[in-house]
Amino acid sequence: LKFEPSELPKISNHQGDELVLSKDALLELMMAVLAKGRGFRFKAKGWSMIPFIRDGDVITVDPITSEPCQLGQVVAFRSTDERCLVVHRIVARTDAGYLIQGDNAMNESDGIIRHEQLLGQVSRVERNGRRIWLGQGPGRVFIAWLSRGGYLAHLRLSLMGLRDKIRKLLPR
Amino acid sequence: MMTLNLESVLIPSEDIVAREIEGELIIVPLVAGIGDMEDELFSLNEYAKVIWRQLDGKQSLDAIVDILAGEYDADREEIAGDVLGFVGELTRRGMLVEV
Numbered sequence: 001l002k003f004e005p006s007e008l009p010k011i012s013n014h015q016g017d018e019l020v021l022s023k024d025a026l027l028e029l030m031m032a033v034l035a036k037g038r039g040f041r042f043k044a045k046g047w048s049m050i051p052f053i054r055d056g057d058v059i060t061v062d063p064i065t066s067e068p069c070q071l072g073q074v075v076a077f078r079s080t081d082e083r084c085l086v087v088h089r090i091v092a093r094t095d096a097g098y099l100i101q102g103d104n105a106m107n108e109s110d111g112i113i114r115h116e117q118l119l120g121q122v123s124r125v126e127r128n129g130r131r132i133w134l135g136q137g138p139g140r141v142f143i144a145w146l147s148r149g150g151y152l153a154h155l156r157l158s159l160m161g162l163r164d165k166i167r168k169l170l171p172r
Numbered sequence: 173m174m175t176l177n178l179e180s181v182l183i184p185s186e187d188i189v190a191r192e193i194e195g196e197l198i199i200v201p202l203v204a205g206i207g208d209m210e211d212e213l214f215s216l217n218e219y220a221k222v223i224w225r226q227l228d229g230k231q232s233l234d235a236i237v238d239i240l241a242g243e244y245d246a247d248r249e250e251i252a253g254d255v256l257g258f259v260g261e262l263t264r265r266g267m268l269v270e271v
Contacts (some may be wrong), residue, residue, distance in 0.1 A: 004245045009220035009258035011199070011265075014213045025193040026209065029200060032189045033207035040200075040207040058210050 023084045030085060034063050034119055041124075048102030049074070049087060051156055052134050057127045059087060061120035068115065069098060072140025074122040077113055086110065087122055089135075091148035099148070106150035176260055178237065178252060181271040183229030188267050190224075197221045199267060214267075223258055229271045233259065 021029070026042065033040045039062040044053050052074075053059065061076045069075060069090055076087045077100070088110055092099035097114040125132040135143035146152045176182075184190055189200045189207055199214040200207040216224055222243070226236040237255055241248045262268040 007217060007219065009223050009254055010217045011214050011220060011258075011261065012217070014215060015211050019196070019198075019213055019215060021196075021198075022194060025196075025198075028193055029189065029191060029198060029207070029209060032191055033200060033202065036186075036189065036202065038202045038205050038207055040209055041211075042209040060206065 027078070027083065027085055030061075030119075037063055039063055039120065039123070044087065044125075048104050049089070050104040051152065052103055052132070053087065053122075053125055054127065057125050057132065059122055060124035060126075061085075061087070062123045064115075064118045064120050068093075069118065069121065070140065072142075072144035073136055074134055075100065075113075075118050076120040076122065077110075077118050085119070089144060089147050091144045101147055103143075103147045103152045104156070105147075106153045107148075109148075176233070176256060176263060176270070178234040178256070179232050180259075181229060181232050182227050182259055182263070182268045183271050184224075184227060185267055185269045192221075197224060201265070201267065219254070220258055223255055227259070227268065 030040055030042070039060060041058060041060045044057045044059050045055060047055055064075070071090055071093055074087060074089050075098070076085050078084075079086050088100045088102045090098045091101045091109065094112060097112040097117075099109055099111070100113050101109040122134065122136075125134050143152075146155070187202045189202065191198050197216045197220075199216070200209060201212055201214070203212065222240065223236065226239060231239075233252075233255055237248060237252045240251045240255065244251060259268055263270075
């Protein structure tokens with residue numbers, strides 16, 4: 001039984017969310033790109049890295065090198081169930097590996113992750129086409145300390161509360 | 173710029189990642205060392221997938237047209253035109269290279 005082709009052979013470019021891939025599919029593609037020694041760029045989902053990375057920001061991840069990672073660096077690794085990519089910050093370095101935590105977590109870390117478990121390091125974050133500061137420069141040790149203590153999350157909540165109070169005081 | 177004809181033998185470029193996942197054939201070009209999954213994610217329709225699977229760097233396009241002519245109810249010449257048009261576009265995009 002033969003079928004007549006219903007349309008010409010076609011390739012389509014999908015930008016943004018046009019092609020909805022499952023977490024598993026996206027992770028498979030990311031792993032395939034890393035296996036070629038290349039980095040990748042993708043849209044972040046979730047709020048665990050607020051204020052530095054927000055839901056919808058576009059992140060560039062470079063392959064990890066054999067060089068030890070630095071305190072305050074933002075790295076990528078597979079989640080415990082291996083179904084998605086986690087992008088969090090190194091908040092301490094130990095003999096066993098790196099203590100990793102999301103900036104929006106209050107003292108709740110991902111535990112110790114060994115260097116061999118790391119897949120990549122975040123080199124760039126974009127929001128609405130503009131590059132965002134990721135706190136990986138000279139202030140990274142301080143940012144890591146703030147993140148580890150949960151102070152970034154507390155600070156953010158305090159600032160939000162202050163903003164709400166100011167709004168209420170302002171005449172309408 | 174190379175000229176493609178039915179004697180050409182093509183293979184996917186080293187500068188892409190192609191995977192069949194969840195029924196879709198996805199191609200990610202690796203431009204400047206980066207696989208851009210936000211703005212440069214490509215997929216193929218069913219007819220294109222059948223052609224892509226045959227591009228193994230061993231068979232000529234002519235041999236691929238023969239295989240397709242056995243599968244599709246269409247003129248061989250028409251299929252040859254479809255194949256040349258499709259691989260021409262992918263070659264221009266740097267997704268296929270001639271062996």
